Amino acid sequence: MNYKDLFAEIAVQAAQIENLGEVAAYIPELQRVDPLKFGIHLTTLENENFGVGDYQEKFSIQSIAKVLSLTLAFDLEDDKLWRRVDVEPSGTPFNSLVQLEYEKGIPRNPLINAGALVICDILVSRLKNPKREFIEFVRKIAGNQAINYCQRTADSEKSTGYKNAALINLMKSYGNIHNDIDVVLDFYFHLCSIEMSCQELSQHFLFLAAGGINPLNNEKVISASKSKRINAIMQLCGFYDEAGEFSFRVGLPGKSGVGGGIVAIHPGQYSVAVWSPKLNQKGNSYKGMKILEFFTTRSESSIF
Numbered sequence: 001m002n003y004k005d006l007f008a009e010i011a012v013q014a015a016q017i018e019n020l021g022e023v024a025a026y027i028p029e030l031q032r033v034d035p036l037k038f039g040i041h042l043t044t045l046e047n048e049n050f051g052v053g054d055y056q057e058k059f060s061i062q063s064i065a066k067v068l069s070l071t072l073a074f075d076l077e078d079d080k081l082w083r084r085v086d087v088e089p090s091g092t093p094f095n096s097l098v099q100l101e102y103e104k105g106i107p108r109n110p111l112i113n114a115g116a117l118v119i120c121d122i123l124v125s126r127l128k129n130p131k132r133e134f135i136e137f138v139r140k141i142a143g144n145q146a147i148n149y150c151q152r153t154a155d156s157e158k159s160t161g162y163k164n165a166a167l168i169n170l171m172k173s174y175g176n177i178h179n180d181i182d183v184v185l186d187f188y189f190h191l192c193s194i195e196m197s198c199q200e201l202s203q204h205f206l207f208l209a210a211g212g213i214n215p216l217n218n219e220k221v222i223s224a225s226k227s228k229r230i231n232a233i234m235q236l237c238g239f240y241d242e243a244g245e246f247s248f249r250v251g252l253p254g255k256s257g258v259g260g261g262i263v264a265i266h267p268g269q270y271s272v273a274v275w276s277p278k279l280n281q282k283g284n285s286y287k288g289m290k291i292l293e294f295f296t297t298r299s300e301s302s303i304f
């Protein structure tokens, strides 16, 4: 595939797609972003790199970080993990409370907020200094020391995080949160506040395209079997109640965040990240999804 020509086409296409949707407002800090920002970056297993637009600018990766917390927790817990969180698509919004009561505090999957909070609880139990050890784990994946939490975003989310507080309290009542609620929430808000650029994201997530080893620095992040399973979870759960639509239109395992970022993986080929802050009604980047659909259609590189 001639990605260079395709990325020139993407630049034209991105300017033509209407910038519909709304920037996330329920986390006040996220509203400060320029809604016209747009970037995309592709990294292949051979370390070819292609970018368009604001691909070097850092933004709040939000729920994309849930894939990294899942990766560390799965590595530490092995299959014990699945006693506390399931691997089924939810078909409900990312912050929904409704299934949790029916299912007695066991979240549908680790990528909805409830599931990510359970993963955070597990990491708080397993790590001595969760925030420090987690960011060190993230930095090591791609040998990138420039990755950090954004304290302003974490504080901002804490000031309005009522739904997450409700979710964690409900799960605590069912015995599926073992640590102090405020400690787990604080870790979760920090996790979501991590900032990366599209370039950093695509280079970072390459380990999931390469059987758990980042080919850029030979860092073994996770086993091949676990890497395969994380991709499977992203395919079915990465876009909440829009996972079917993303699968249908883009055809790759992927994960979105309310900062407007999306990362998608083609196992054996590449990792691609896109950023456009305006979100559709399901909380996923409007233009980001359109551009990824254009990208996999023109490159004929959906996994199906």
Ligand code: DON
Pocket: 061, 062, 063, 064, 094, 095, 113, 157, 164, 192, 256, 257, 258, 259, 283, 284
């Ligand atoms: O917990 C929240 O609501 C945010 N920190 C993360 C949500 C998110 O990114 C959903 N993804 N599209």
